[in-house]
Amino acid sequence: MQDAPTRPYHHGDLRRTVIETAMGMLQEDKGWQFTLREVARRAGVSQAAPYKHFPDKAALLSEMALIGFDRLHEALARVKPRRPKSLRDEFFAVAQTYVRFGTSNPALYRLMFSGNAGSAADVHLSERALAAFGVLIELLERGQADGVLRKRDVRGQAAACWAQMHGITMLSIDGLFLSEKVGPDPLDTALVALLEGLEN
Amino acid sequence: MQDAPTRPYHHGDLRRTVIETAMGMLQEDKGWQFTLREVARRAGVSQAAPYKHFPDKAALLSEMALIGFDRLHEALARVKPRRPKSLRDEFFAVAQTYVRFGTSNPALYRLMFSGNAGSAADVHLSERALAAFGVLIELLERGQADGVLRKRDVRGQAAACWAQMHGITMLSIDGLFLSEKVGPDPLDTALVALLEGLEN
DNA sequence: ACCTGAACACCGTTCAAGT
DNA sequence: ACCTGAACACCGTTCAAGT
Numbered sequence: 001m002q003d004a005p006t007r008p009y010h011h012g013d014l015r016r017t018v019i020e021t022a023m024g025m026l027q028e029d030k031g032w033q034f035t036l037r038e039v040a041r042r043a044g045v046s047q048a049a050p051y052k053h054f055p056d057k058a059a060l061l062s063e064m065a066l067i068g069f070d071r072l073h074e075a076l077a078r079v080k081p082r083r084p085k086s087l088r089d090e091f092f093a094v095a096q097t098y099v100r101f102g103t104s105n106p107a108l109y110r111l112m113f114s115g116n117a118g119s120a121a122d123v124h125l126s127e128r129a130l131a132a133f134g135v136l137i138e139l140l141e142r143g144q145a146d147g148v149l150r151k152r153d154v155r156g157q158a159a160a161c162w163a164q165m166h167g168i169t170m171l172s173i174d175g176l177f178l179s180e181k182v183g184p185d186p187l188d189t190a191l192v193a194l195l196e197g198l199e200n
Numbered sequence: 201m202q203d204a205p206t207r208p209y210h211h212g213d214l215r216r217t218v219i220e221t222a223m224g225m226l227q228e229d230k231g232w233q234f235t236l237r238e239v240a241r242r243a244g245v246s247q248a249a250p251y252k253h254f255p256d257k258a259a260l261l262s263e264m265a266l267i268g269f270d271r272l273h274e275a276l277a278r279v280k281p282r283r284p285k286s287l288r289d290e291f292f293a294v295a296q297t298y299v300r301f302g303t304s305n306p307a308l309y310r311l312m313f314s315g316n317a318g319s320a321a322d323v324h325l326s327e328r329a330l331a332a333f334g335v336l337i338e339l340l341e342r343g344q345a346d347g348v349l350r351k352r353d354v355r356g357q358a359a360a361c362w363a364q365m366h367g368i369t370m371l372s373i374d375g376l377f378l379s380e381k382v383g384p385d386p387l388d389t390a391l392v393a394l395l396e397g398l399e400n
Numbered sequence: 401a402c403c404t405g406a407a408c409a410c411c412g413t414t415c416a417a418g419t
Numbered sequence: 420a421c422c423t424g425a426a427c428a429c430c431g432t433t434c435a436a437g438t
Contacts, residue, residue: 014421030315035411046423048414057412110315113374115230129376155383160390163377164360167367174313176329177363183355190360197397214402235430246404248433257431 015053017043022064023108030173032111036060061116066128068105068112073132075101080135087143088195094139095165095191102169109169136161140198149198157198164194215253217243222264223308230373232311236260261316266328268305268312273332275301280335287343288395294339295365295391302369309369336361340398349398357398364394 021043025034036057040047054060079093102109112129136158143149149157168190171177177186221243225234236257237247254260279293302309312329336358343349349357368390371377377386 036413037411047412048424049422051413052421113370115310115374126376126381130381133382153383153389156386156389157393159371159377159382159386160364160393162382163367163371163386163390164364164394165367166371167363167365170313170370171359171363171366174315176326177359181326181330182333182359182362183353186356186359186363189353189356190363193357193360193397194364194394195397197393197395236432237430247431248405249403251432252402 014043014045014049018050018053018060019063019067022060023067026064026107026111027105028107030106030110032061032107032114058116061111061114062125064108065112065114065125068108069125069128069132071105072098072101072112073128073135076132076135080139087139087146087148090139091143091195092191094135095161095168096187098165099169099172099187103172106173109173113166113170133158133162143198148200150200160194160198164190214243214245214249218250218253218260219263219267222260223267226264226307226311227305228307230306230310232261232307232314258316261311261314262325264308265312265314265325268308269325269328269332271305272298272301272312273328273335276332276335280339287339287346287348290339291343291395292391294335295361295368296387298365299369299372299387303372306373309373313366313370333358333362343398347400350400360394360398364390 018039022034022039025039025042026032036050037047039060040050043049050060054063075097076094079090079097137154140149140154140157140161144151144154168177168187176182179186183189218239222234222239225239225242226232236250239260240247240250243249250260254263275297276294279290279297337354340349340354340357340361344351344354368377368387376382379386383389
């Protein structure tokens, strides 16, 4: 990804390059504390160049958080196309996918919920976050229609699930959700407890 | 809190002063991005002075996270001494106290779970976090003894509760857990769903 | 024993100037 | 239209030197 397509030297689509470089750096350590100068360095441009494409660092972080939510959304949406197994199985599959997304992209996941991606893009951000949320809603609605789940406000149930998955993910990233500390199979236990509270 | 007790000028117990000043700054905005130099400035000492009491900024952050967990622990422990109401009421009271602690100290709460308070004090950190966790365990054990809750591994149940409360708290801080976005009374719905999954 | 002043190597950001 | 060089105001951290 360095200079394959005969870099036009004096430009090329920086912006995309900046985002990709920064996203790559996110995977390197579990913090999202990369520096803009380092991004520029790796992209082979001057430190001032990124400012032609992003008003400031926060804007870049925002954009990256957006991408993160889109990827999460995709990952969750991809879970559905399985055989029409039981809703319970599907619920577990979605939850496991969610948690795995976070634990395998800890820095990105943290960034998404760090609050540092706020400001101007706030609206877009929660829009995209709620899109991922929509997968949950859809799942729970089906569960209610099938009579497997109690008929309560779906958004409330979805919020309960989201909070549970988010909590598990965050605590896992922090290393506070390991079986030595918190008992065997905490993920399963937590999900079962919640699911049984939603079921008829 | 400025110079009441005739500041000995050339010393005094900085360390405590540094911690207190920094804790105060945490309340000012919802991020924990204060600078060490600013802390020194407000404490009226040179920028180098704090380094005589903390090896580096991370060490100060660690210490502050510890204090945060202790305060959370206290807050949760204080909930108990009420009339022997129903377990359900007590459960709700604990959960609400937890969430309120986070939402009224957003920067501190974020710092506690930011991962930036790690390194050397890691062990102490999770020790203190698990102490707060103990309050939950104790509550659930009583619930099991009373026959109100299912007899399953208590630590697993406690982990489920913790994840739920942590998730609700984080999403609330991020402004993603408001009723306009997620349905009416999300906190109640989420807690009821979880509790009913734990109950007999 | 505790603190300061000055320095080093870094940041984020800006802006005139280059191609 | 897009990028660079040099600068500004800031950090975290160190270390000889002060009291």
